[in-house]
Amino acid sequence: MAGRNGLHIVMFPWLAFGHMIPYLEVSKGLAKRGHRISFISTPRSIERLPKLTPNLPPLITFVKLTLPQVANLPEGAEATSDVPFDKTQYLKKAFDGLEGSFASFLESSSPDLIIHDFTHHWIQPLAAKHGIPCAYFSIFNAQFLAFFGSPWLRMTGEDTRTDPEHFTVPLKWFPSPSNLAFRLFEILKMSESLSENVSGVSDLHRFSSVIQGSKFVVVRSCEEFEGDSLSILREKLYQIPVIPIGLLLPSENKDDDEWANINKWLDKQREGSVAYIAFGSEAELSKEELHEVALGLELSGFPFFWALRNPAGSEVDILPMLPSGFVSRTQGQGIMIICLGWAPQRRISEHPSVGVFLTHCGWSSVIEALAVGCPLVLLPLSNDQALIARLLVSKNIGVEIPRDERDGSFTRDSVAKSVRLVVVDTEGELQKAKAREMKEVFGDKARHDQYIDDFDQYLRNNHDSVKKITS
Incomplete structure (x- = not known):
């Protein structure tokens, strides 16, 4: 346990700054509330993150895992911003190679909880060996999660949507009329998400298996803007708690x-x-x-x-x-x-x-x-x-x-x-x-700070029962 009877929480985002920055914001919010954070990423990605302000409690530790070399991945590439869109599949293949070094980290650190991203389909079996619960933090909004349906139905084969055309029509679990659908050229651009790529695992499978293996899902959203989609997730699609964490307004340096x-x-x-x-x-x-x-x-x-x-x-x-x-x-x-x-x-x-x-x-x-x-x-x-x-x-x-x-x-x-x-x-x-x-x-900072307060309270109130379910 960390300061103020907090937890030791691992935060492990996908290698994209649009993911790493929100994960860092949550890390800062939890550290301010007394939790000890191990923030996992690659060396160069960590170096490029915004620097922590001196007023933060010294409870965030950056843990650097070296990305293995993979054919067709440019030398020194450690984030999606380092590669063209068509090369991100090689980055995912290299990312899957972090499994061994992350297993070594778990052996020596014994965290209370792992909060990770959609790409980490291999993390939950590792965590289960140590009795550590996992949760998925989605930087995608609630509507996006709801559009892709129930991971449980997808993993059992009951949700058979795989063709691009399936994603170009509004879905039955959204109130009608709805404009919520991809256009064909948009979903074709996401074809890597729907089918296997060089990593051997489609994004849709990563996403589904990660959610299905989590104890709860945290979403970068709020009830005031997406209450309907959050309700759909809770009542129709997901079999685990869905917790909005607010919109995580990033802090900016004023002296620039x-x-x-x-x-x-x-x-x-x-x-x-x-x-x-x-x-x-x-x-x-x-x-x-x-x-x-x-x-x-x-x-x-x-x-x-x-x-x-x-x-x-x-x-x-x-x-x-x-x-x-x-x-x-x-x-x-x-x-x-x-x-x-x-x-x-x-x-x-x-x-x-x-x-x-x-x-x-x-x-x-x-x-x-x-x-x-x-x-x-x-x-x-x-x-x-x-x-x-x-x-x-x-x-x-x-x-x-x-x-x-x-x-x-x-x-x-x-x-x-x-x-x-x-x-x-x-x-x-x-x-x-x-x-x-x-x-x-x-823009209501107090409102979104309250979401992190509520999440902090959820962790403190439910951690023992989550551990019990895992063990």
Whole structure:
């Protein structure tokens, strides 16, 4: 047991910063409440995490496991941000090779609980040998979990959905009418999730087996926004407790030189006139898509701030990939930066001059924007982002850029029209009002701290019974 009669808890996320950062936020919250945390990852990934603030209790220990070498995985690649999308299957194969070193860690550490990610299909048999309970912490929202149904029915073969077309229609356990479904081009992009890849294990199997073997599931969500999906999980789909842990608003360093320069530029712009564009650390745009976004921004006529990143795992400079003459033509209109680190996204979104955020619909990005009431234009690019976009549209919180249903292509005109709709058209007033309304839910720090308090209490009240079930 740790300080204040806390537990020794292992936190073990998948090797993606969109997973590691929320796991770190939960670790910090639990450490503040007296639990001792062993945060597991690879050496280079740990080095790139945000530094802990000095006021945190000294209860978080970073445990570095060396990733084994795997053919076709670039040297030094230790996270999804180090590899193109089609190489993540090799990263999963290497990740599965951590089983032996994690077993050695368990031998020497004797934790009370392991909280891990969807990729860790091999962890629960190891933990069972030591009588250690496991729980799955989902950085995906509740609706995404509910869309993929009951892991118990999937593992017994009663849920037979495997073809991409099965995921393009709304499901019977969601209230009708529902817009919750993938488009065919979106689910085809996720084909690795539905079928075996070079690791030998599909994401769907990892996900299902991990949940089925957990004592409870923790979800980055809250009752106020996703109460219906949380109820579906509890009452119709899952046979174990489902615990929302709040939205985990990340902390940001206020003393940042880069932010000072950005802020200076934003201060010069008219209120509500700037389009902020960011597609996360790992989302990939084709050259054609990059061109249509760029030319759409130019066509909109608004000043814009584009947090533009080089492609994941690539040394290619993205600036020359932009349309010919684009940078020189828009110098007076916007500002672009190559963000090799983390952009101060929440501070940008809450600046009075920012009128819209054009986003890939990553859950973290959506949380940060709605925490400050920033209106959204939606361009989902992969994985759970499509379902997040459908959820936001169903609640009138965002406008989704129209795309061709067959191949997912979109035009500069649709980009410009969507941005203009939210920023200046009367048609977008509803989305702006809803975004402001969401600030009361997403931006309420006390509310989300209470979720972590409740989780802390759950752990303290239930740990002995969970251990008993395991042994």
